Amino acid sequence: MPPWTIAALAPDRVELTVEYSRFYVGTHATVHGGVLPMLFDLVFGMAIYGAALPFSRTARMEVNYRRRVPIDTQLTAHGRISRTDGRKTEVTAELRHEDGSVLADSVGLLIAGAPSVDTQHPAELVETHCRVDGQPDTEDRSHLAAPVERRR
Secondary structure: OOEEEEEEEOOOOOEEHHHHHHOOOOOOOOOOOHHHHHHHHHHHHHHHHHHHHHOOOEEEEEEOOOOOOOOOOOEEEEEEEEEEEEEEEEEEEEEEEEOEEEEEEEEEEEEEOOOOOOOHHHHHHHHHHHOOOOOOOOOHHHOOOOOOOOOO
């Protein structure tokens, strides 16, 4: 199971509760810094989905590490759409400690796909590829992990 749960998903915001275990530890018993961009990218995508905007890809992401992120502590990630301009959407996100302090924040630029290329709405992708009810996804996707031939 991923270390987050969806707490709110609305057109104007997304909120997740997050608790990283020892499997995400970096140095000093804190979360490895490379894990946070993955969380923020997820929040960006969920903000796009919640606002019913077209499927988009992250073009740029800036992460500001404010404080060490502790393991085994309930945290909250928030995200929202800052602005849109044609196919471009700017999304902001932050990760907060249970005491309210900001541990990290991020700004991302997401670009919607060309209408002729990306025709499937994010809701269709979520419904066919993810489960948001807390239960593991049991769909067989073994055909997607075909062995790769090595060139010599």
